[in-house]
Amino acid sequence: MNRWRLVAAAGIAVFMAQLDVTVVNVVLPTIEHEFGTGPSVAEWVVLGYVLPLIALTLPGGRWLDQVGHRAALTFSVAGFGAASAAVGLAPGIGWLIGARVLQGAFAALLLALVPVLTTVAVRPEMRGRAMAVVMTLGPLGGVTGPAVGGLVIERLGWSWIFFLNVPVSLLVIAAGRPALAAGARPRPPGRARLAETALLGGAAATLLLALSLSAGHGPAWLALAPAAVPFALAWRRLPDSRPVRALVGSPGMAGPHLALAAEMAAVMSVQFLIPFHLQRSGTASPAEIGLTMLAFPAAVLATGPAAGALADRAGARAVALAGAAAVTAGLVLLLPIGAGWGPADLAWRLAVAGAGAGLFAGPNQALAMARAPRDLLATTGATTSLARQIGVALGPALATATWSLTGYGVPGMRAALGAAAVLAAASVLAQLDPRALRTATPPTATERHGA
Incomplete structure (x- = not known):
């Protein structure tokens, strides 16, 4: 087979x-x-x-x-x-x-x-x-x-x-x-899983409600977010949370998770903001907006498969780090955005960020899976998926809140893109964990689980 x-x-x-x-x-x-x-x-x-x-x-x-x-x-x-x-x-x-x-x-x-x-x-x-x-x-x-x-x-x-x-x-x-x-x-x-689901669901529902209300009714609603903390603390006291906390807290594991959440939040912020800019500036038709946004996934598709081959040769951490840096560069290039910017101005910058995202995604996931104990592979898949979904939910909400501070004008758009660039830079810094550099094994043929 x-x-x-x-x-x-x-x-x-x-x-x-x-x-x-x-x-x-x-x-x-x-x-x-x-x-x-x-x-x-x-x-x-x-x-x-x-x-x-x-x-x-x-x-x-x-x-x-x-x-x-x-x-x-x-x-x-x-x-x-x-x-x-x-x-x-x-x-x-x-x-x-x-x-x-x-x-x-x-x-x-x-x-x-x-x-x-x-x-x-x-x-x-x-x-x-x-x-x-x-x-x-x-x-x-x-x-x-x-x-x-x-x-x-x-x-x-x-x-x-x-x-x-x-x-x-x-x-x-x-x-x-x-x-x-x-x-x-x-x-x-069992009951322990149901209790864990209820607590995590309570925390997630509170955060999503805060993000949803802040996007529709102003950033003041983000003050509701701390209400998720009691749910998270109660989950932390559960015996079933210990293996998860030990896994994420072990050397080399926090970096891929934090980098993933930050990178996804940055990317989703940009995916949310750019169509609004093109629509409000009147520089593109709906079809042209769609084609402009396709520059990002097209670049992901171009570099993603190559990233795997590079990771198998040079090590996943180096490729993931280069990818996160390229995402950051693409977002920094978007910062001078102006009212006259049209599809041609934006598409190549989105392609730079997309190329970086393609280099980042696979190697970063391979890095996390290679460092996971064999009996916690699905748990590691779950923790990385959770980090990804947090970034997906957080990015547009933070972009909207930042953009709204100036009445949804071009200065606010620049500020929101600046916040996305900061998140992308944070994904680079998250991979520079000194403990990981000293103790973790790169996911090549000498991985921890290799046979």
């Missing part, structure tokens, strides 16, 4: 799950009109998916460490496909939001599982290339979501955004199952 089929299946799965984070943004006005609801309710079509991504990722990853990979793949992908069909068939807004929550729950399991499947699929000396393929497709799904959604709505209707996940899910299962051993059967999660 060609184990690269499993890598391809994992890549398609993560593309599908990440695409569903952003694809729904373009369908919200249609859903709002069709179900006769307002923006504040329609927004939960987005948040209903993101909430379980944050709340269930850690307990889901711990649970996946105890079941066989074949059963885990079948359960998570089949559940995601079934929930997607339920969204498309929704007769009302309540059903739709509930189905989106269920879809997000299975996506949380799927995103925690994908790095594990990629890690076990290939030999250690090929792992950087395999992870680069998968981690290139993940961000690509997120940033191409709005463009894909627009085309599907125009040709087939909004429900087909979700119906198309069903045949894709069947394809992933058919490609991935033969390459995996049966392993242990899934068991229902």
